[in-house]
Amino acid sequence: MSISDFTPSATPPLTPETAAPIRPAQQPQLLGTRSCARLSVDTDRRAAERCSAFARTVLGPFLGDHPDPGPLVDNVVAVITELVDVASRTTRRSTIVCVVEFDGSHFMVSVEEIHGRLPHPQDEPGLYLVHRVADEVGQHLGDHGGTVIWASVPV
Structure with missing residues (x-):
């Protein structure tokens, strides 16, 4: 269940002027990925x-002996839920791919592929949660002509 109908009032809205353009250079780099x-x-x-x-x-297995994995797992799952919800409604493909990578300090969540750009939180209110939980959110061109959306969640 996504929270696309919830809009926190304390989060400033993104505008077309402040949104980053889609560029291949925005693809995140995870050096030393331990688990995928x-x-x-x-x-x-x-x-x-x-x-x-x-x-x-x-x-859970990615985190190993992390002292309190519950809240972190909940945050990453919430980000995945919102990104997949957006992708499943905006893709032209019959399947989407969700990838979770862990490098020891961040979870990188990516969802392949949406048609067009990552929507603004005003249009997809669940993205307010993604922007609040993740330290970076972005998009890059995918291999199949669509856009891959991603978020990096710190541990």
């Missing part, structure tokens, strides 16, 4: 639910 998981799902109304359940099974 990838899931391909059909683009139906349960895509976010399936990706979130998948993420819960892999995030």
